[in-house]
Amino acid sequence: MTLNADIAPPAPLRGVRFPRVLRTRLRDIKALRLLRGGRISDPGRLPRYAGVFLLAGAAIWAPILSYLETAPLRYTSGLSLILPGSGASASVNLDRIGQASSYANSPFSSPSVSPTETYKRLLAADRILGAAAGSMDMPKTDFGKPRIELVDQTGLIHVQMTGNSPADAQARADALLAAFFTEIDALRNDEQAVREDGGRSALEDYRASVAATREEIARLQRETGLINAAQYQTLVGEADGLRADLAALEQALVEKSRAVEVLRATLGIDAAGAAATLKLHADAEFNAIIAEMAAHAGALAEAEGKYGPNHPALRAAHSDHQATKRKAQQRAAAITGLNLVQVQMLDLSPAGGRVELLAQLVREESARAGLAAEVDSARARLARADARVLDLIGPAARLEDLERDFAVAEAVFASAMARSQTSKVDLYASYPLVQVLENPSLPDAPSSPRKKLAIAAGVAATFMVLIGLAMGWLRRPLIDRLLHTGDQG
Structure with missing residues (x-):
C-alpha cells in the first residue's frame, strides 16, 4: 500500500521503499489507537516496541557502564x-x-x-x-x-x-x-x-x-580578755565556787566565834588578856614578884585578922603588898607593852591550872581571826568575780554569736572549697x-564503585522497562475489559 497522493513524500524521498509499518495510512493513526494500542497478534507493532526497548536500555546502561569504567576507586575505613x-x-x-x-x-x-x-x-x-x-x-x-x-x-x-x-x-x-x-x-x-x-x-x-x-573575734578578745564563750562559763563556775567557799568559811567563823565566847565567859578575860597573861607568867622575874606579892598578901591577910585597921603592923603589911603589886604591874607593863590601866585589868595572880584554858582561848581566837581574814578575802574575791561576770555578760554573748557565725562561715567555706576540689x-x-x-580498620576491598550493585540496578531497571512494554503491548484487552466491566456495573 502506497502513501496518499495528498501527502506524497518530498522529492528526495521519492522512489524509497519504506517498511510496512511506516507505510500505514496516516488516517489509520488515531488518538484512540494511540491510547488503546493495537491487537496483541499484530506483528507490525514489534519494531516500535523494540526501538523503545533499545532506547530505554541505552539510557539505562550507558551511565552505569560509564560510571563503572570512569569512577575512581574509593576505600572506606570504619x-x-x-x-x-x-x-x-x-x-x-x-x-x-x-x-x-x-x-x-x-x-x-x-x-x-x-x-x-x-x-x-x-x-x-x-x-x-x-x-x-x-x-x-x-x-x-x-x-x-x-x-x-x-x-x-x-x-x-x-x-x-x-x-x-x-x-x-x-x-x-x-x-x-x-x-x-x-x-x-x-x-x-x-x-x-x-x-x-x-x-x-x-x-x-x-x-x-x-x-x-575572725578579726571581730580577735578584737573582742583583746578588749575583754575573754578567749571564748566557754571561758565565761568557767568564770561563772568559779564565782559559784567562791560563793560556796564563802558560805563554808562564814559557817566555820560562826562556830569558832562561839567557842571563843564560851572560853571568854569561862575565864572572864578576852583573848588579848589571856595572851598577855601567858606571856607574863613565862617571865621568871615576874613570877618572883608574883610570889613575893603572894607572900605579902598572906601577911596582909594574917595582919587583918590580928590587928585593927590603924595598927602599924597592918599598915606596914598593906604598904608592902601595894608596893609589890605596883612592882608587878610595872613589870607586866614592861613585858606586855600595855599601859598601867590595861595592866590593872589583867589577872596577875598565879595561873595555876588555868594555863591550858588560857592557851586554848588564845588558839581559838587566833583561828577565829584567821577565819575572819579568810572570809574577808573570800568576800573580796567573790565581789570581783561577780563584777567581772556582770561586765562580761554582753561580750560573752557577742563572742558566742561570733563563734557560731565563724563556725558556720568556716564550714561553708570548707564545703565550697571541698566541692571545688572534688568537682575537678x-x-x-x-x-x-x-x-x-x-580502631580504624584497613579496608581490603574498595567500597566504591560497587559493580554488583550497579549491575543489579541496571538489571532491575531493564526488567522494569520490559514490564512497562509488556503492559503497553497488552493495554488494549485490559482497557476493553475495564470498559466492559464498567458498562455492566
Whole structure:
C-alpha cells in the first residue's frame, strides 16, 4: 500500500521503499489507537516496541557502564566508639570539717540530652574536620565528611571515613579520631576553667566572711580578755565556787566565834588578856614578884585578922603588898607593852591550872581571826568575780554569736572549697567518657564503585522497562475489559 497522493513524500524521498509499518495510512493513526494500542497478534507493532526497548536500555546502561569504567576507586575505613553507661560517685570525709561528695550521673540518665547525638554532631563539626585535614596537610574540602551511624538503645557510634587508598582511608579515620579526642579534652578543660572562674568569686566571698568574723573575734578578745564563750562559763563556775567557799568559811567563823565566847565567859578575860597573861607568867622575874606579892598578901591577910585597921603592923603589911603589886604591874607593863590601866585589868595572880584554858582561848581566837581574814578575802574575791561576770555578760554573748557565725562561715567555706576540689575529679559531667571500641580498620576491598550493585540496578531497571512494554503491548484487552466491566456495573 502506497502513501496518499495528498501527502506524497518530498522529492528526495521519492522512489524509497519504506517498511510496512511506516507505510500505514496516516488516517489509520488515531488518538484512540494511540491510547488503546493495537491487537496483541499484530506483528507490525514489534519494531516500535523494540526501538523503545533499545532506547530505554541505552539510557539505562550507558551511565552505569560509564560510571563503572570512569569512577575512581574509593576505600572506606570504619571505627566504633562506645560510651560507658554507668555513673561514678566518690565521698571524702574531712576531719572536723565535714563530708565532700562527688557524683557523676550516667550519660544516659537524662531523657532530654543524648550524649551520642552530641558526639555525632561534634564528629561532623567543621573545626574537627579542619583540624583533621590540617594534620594531613590537605584542604578541608578534600578531606571529606564522615558517615556516622548510631545504634539504637546502645552507646555505640559507628564512624566511616572514605579515602583514595586503604592506607589513606585508615589515616583519615585516625586523624578524625585524634582531632575528636583533642577537641573533647579542650571542651572539658574549658568547662573546668569556667567552673573555677565562676566559683572563685564565691570562694573569695566566703574567705572574706571568715576573715572578717575572725578579726571581730580577735578584737573582742583583746578588749575583754575573754578567749571564748566557754571561758565565761568557767568564770561563772568559779564565782559559784567562791560563793560556796564563802558560805563554808562564814559557817566555820560562826562556830569558832562561839567557842571563843564560851572560853571568854569561862575565864572572864578576852583573848588579848589571856595572851598577855601567858606571856607574863613565862617571865621568871615576874613570877618572883608574883610570889613575893603572894607572900605579902598572906601577911596582909594574917595582919587583918590580928590587928585593927590603924595598927602599924597592918599598915606596914598593906604598904608592902601595894608596893609589890605596883612592882608587878610595872613589870607586866614592861613585858606586855600595855599601859598601867590595861595592866590593872589583867589577872596577875598565879595561873595555876588555868594555863591550858588560857592557851586554848588564845588558839581559838587566833583561828577565829584567821577565819575572819579568810572570809574577808573570800568576800573580796567573790565581789570581783561577780563584777567581772556582770561586765562580761554582753561580750560573752557577742563572742558566742561570733563563734557560731565563724563556725558556720568556716564550714561553708570548707564545703565550697571541698566541692571545688572534688568537682575537678568529675571530668565527664558534661562530656561523658568515650572509648574506642574498634580502631580504624584497613579496608581490603574498595567500597566504591560497587559493580554488583550497579549491575543489579541496571538489571532491575531493564526488567522494569520490559514490564512497562509488556503492559503497553497488552493495554488494549485490559482497557476493553475495564470498559466492559464498567458498562455492566
